[in-house]
Amino acid sequence: xxxxxxxxxxxxxxxxxxxxxxxxxxxxxxxxxxxxxxxxxxxxxxxxxxxxxxxxxxxxxxxxxxxxxxxxxxxxxxxxxxxxxxxxxxxxxxxxxxxxxxxxxxxxxxxxxxxxxxxxxxxxxxxxxxxxxxxxxxxxxxxxxxxxxxxxxxxxxxxxxxxxxxxxxxxxxxxxxxxxxxxxxxxxxxxxxxxxxxxxxxxxxxxxxxxxxxxxxxxxxxxxxxxxxxxxxxxxxxxxxxxxxxxxxxxxxxxxxxxxxxxxxxxxxxxxxxxxxxxxxxxxxxxxxxxxxxxxxxxxxxxxxxxxxxxxxxxxxxxxxxxxxxxxxxxxxxxxxxxxxxxxxxxxxxxxxxxxxxxxxxxxxxxxxxxxxxxxxxxxxxxxxxxxxxxxxxxxxxxxxxxxxxxxxxxxxxxxxxxxx
Numbered sequence: 282x283x284x285x286x287x288x289x290x291x292x293x294x295x296x297x298x299x300x301x302x303x304x305x306x307x308x309x310x311x312x313x314x315x316x317x318x319x320x321x322x323x324x325x326x327x328x329x330x331x332x333x334x335x336x337x338x339x340x341x342x343x344x345x346x347x348x349x350x351x352x353x354x355x356x357x358x359x360x361x362x363x364x365x366x367x368x369x370x371x372x373x374x375x376x377x378x379x380x381x382x383x384x385x386x387x388x389x390x391x392x393x394x395x396x397x398x399x400x401x402x403x404x405x406x407x408x409x410x411x412x413x414x415x416x417x418x419x420x421x422x423x424x425x426x427x428x429x430x431x432x433x434x435x436x437x438x439x440x441x442x443x444x445x446x447x448x449x450x451x452x453x454x455x456x457x458x459x460x461x462x463x464x465x466x467x468x469x470x471x472x473x474x475x476x477x478x479x480x481x482x483x484x485x486x487x488x489x490x491x492x493x494x495x496x497x498x499x500x501x502x503x504x505x506x507x508x509x510x511x512x513x514x515x516x517x518x519x520x521x522x523x524x525x526x527x528x529x530x531x532x533x534x535x536x537x538x539x540x541x542x543x544x545x546x547x548x549x550x551x552x553x554x555x556x557x558x559x560x561x562x563x564x565x566x567x568x569x570x571x572x573x574x575x576x577x578x579x580x581x582x583x584x585x586x587x588x589x590x591x592x593x594x595x596x597x598x599x600x601x602x603x604x605x606x607x608x609x610x611x612x613x614x615x616x617x618x619x620x621x622x623x624x625x626x627x628x629x630x631x632x633x634x635x636x637x638x639x640x641x642x643x644x645x646x647x648x649x650x651x652x653x654x655x656x657x658x659x660x661x662x663x664x665x666x667x668x669x670x671x672x673x674x675x676x677x678x679x680x681x682x683x684x685x686x687x688x689x690x691x692x693x694x695x696x697x698x699x700x701x702x
């Protein structure tokens with residue numbers, strides 16, 4: 282079996298995956314759909330793939346597709362994912378899963394009933410700080426989770442390209458509530474401790490720039506907040522803080538875990554400095570060590586070398602490679618030598634997560650098993666953000682977060698020791 286995929290939407294993010302889809306040994310046919318004619322022409326001429334003018338046209342004219350990849354505007358994901366699943370296709374989708382609880386729950390229902398793979402392409406699940414914290418927390422080095430904080434800082438004017446397809450109406454979409462795009466922050470922290478949130482209280486920073494992006498009547502959600510901060514009570518009793526800021530000065534990385542604290546161990550990250558401490562007074566134990574060498578990225582494709590603590594966060598290439606904590610042996614080795622300068626300078630982008638994302642989806646489709654970020658995890662991240670914004674709109678009122686459940690016991694997760702292609 283091969284993955285035959287139709288990609289919908291071709292901004293910069295989508296294009297950065299194309300070489301990976303085309304060279305993955307488990308992928309057969311790749312086609313695309315794009316509304317903007319100039320983009321269709323560019324993709325067709327650059328990559329030599331068939332292009333269609335709409336999602337519907339692609340589904341109609343390419344019946345051999347068994348998968349679709351949704352890279353459209355973020356507020357369009359839910360309906361397009363549902364359409365793909367209803368047409369019997371496995372779905373790979375950029376974040377978020379959807380923008381309403383109803384969309385999210387319908388995706389879960391269809392995927393489970395039809396036993397179709399839905400995978401939210403959450404890059405930050407594979408970020409080195411998240412992988413390191415996940416592995417070490419599960420190994421017991423932290424003890425019991427007490428407190429953690431993670432965030433996504435990305436100024437809205439630096440994100441213009443994400444909304445430019447809307448033309449003159451781009452501001453109506455750019456004003457989307459920040460917490461609707463909180464899956465980066467939540468996936469890093471929640472997956473590390475393997476817990477889900479019970480309650481949320483969230484406060485918003487009411488934007489004052491006056492440029493027509495935020496505020497009642499300015500966007501499709503009447504959202505006044507450019508920055509939102511949520512406090513969550515987790516299922517294990519600890520507390521999490523999530524920041525989603527769209528009007529702020531920031532230094533890279535834009536997505537990271539600031540701290541994860543257990544009752545026996547603690548991780549703290551700042552730029553390229555990563556520290557871990559163990560403190561168990563009753564045993565007379567106290568150790569502190571730098572773990573930066575395990576987490577900081579290196580880029581062997583462009584010969585940029587290793588990112589060192591003393592380099593700070595100024596080089597864009599901090600996000601253009603892998604780290605020691607990444608399991609590169611599980612990946613198709615030909616993907617590790619893709620020339621990322623051949624088409625777009627982002628194949629290894631987002632800390633090498635693009636290749637992991639594609640490989641996990643391909644493995645899931647071929648084996649029929651769930652990817653590491655399964656639909657129930659994606660739903661948890663997404664609905665938590667939706668409820669957080671609701672709390673902010675109510676002035677910080679504490680709200681219960683619906684429990685979406687977990688994957689069925691008889692639906693296993695992919696095994697990286699298997700060789701499915």
